[in-house]
Amino acid sequence: MSYIGDTIKGMSEVAKAMAITLKYLFVKPVTVQYPEEPIAVYPRFRARHELRRYENGMERCIGCMLCEAACPTNAIHVEAAENDPAHPISPGERYAKVYEVNLQRCIFCGDCELACPVEAIVLGHNFELAVYDRKGFLLSKEALLNPPTPNVIVRAE
Ligand code: SF4
Ligand code: SF4
Known part of the structure; x- marks a missing residue:
């Protein structure tokens, strides 16, 4: 694959990763700050x-x-x-x-x-x-x- 093709593919993978990061930025965390927070x-x-x-x-x-x-x-x-x-x-x-x-x-x-x-x-x-x-x-x-x-x-x- 050409240098330009590799670059485009790499940028697209970075964009996908950033999209996943942004998606979870606004989701309530599933982890609990135990013992400061109680366990359900x-x-x-x-x-x-x-x-x-x-x-x-x-x-x-x-x-x-x-x-x-x-x-x-x-x-x-x-x-x-x-x-x-x-x-x-x-x-x-x-x-x-x-x-x-x-x-x-x-x-x-x-x-x-x-x-x-x-x-x-x-x-x-x-x-x-x-x-x-x-x-x-x-x-x-x-x-x-x-x-x-x-x-x-x-x-x-
Ligand atoms: S089973 Fe009998 S000994 Fe055991 S806690 Fe109940 S009342 Fe008490
Ligand atoms: S009956 Fe079961 S829960 Fe109760 S003390 Fe014995 S092992 Fe523990």
Whole structure:
């Protein structure tokens, strides 16, 4: 091909590339400036566990251990105790004296959530699970009852 032909072809390719650049200059970016901007997740997104309370502050968990039995990876450990009728912690006869989730074992299958008869244990939206040592992967009952606010926005299904 001649020198002039090569030049015309080269200029046409540059023009095509510039057209693509200009097209995307005015399109909303698909990337998110995380962590300054929250990540959008679907309502069914499953991440860090949370233990829920009733509106009156009582713990939902009645220490039945069904979640522990349902967990395929033995990630949950529950120890139940009798409620003091004068100062009950949950509405049932028993409550969870110890409740632990080992995130190193968890595969986020959601079976614990499905097994719970009182919707006490749920998989929330907080996916920020990085810790500085392995002990941080063991979530205590207190940590489960007081989950951090997730840096997400929940999108429509
Ligand atoms: S999400 Fe699945 S693996 Fe994780 S604690 Fe619940 S039942 Fe176990
Ligand atoms: S979280 Fe639910 S299933 Fe697990 S021990 Fe408590 S009440 Fe039972």
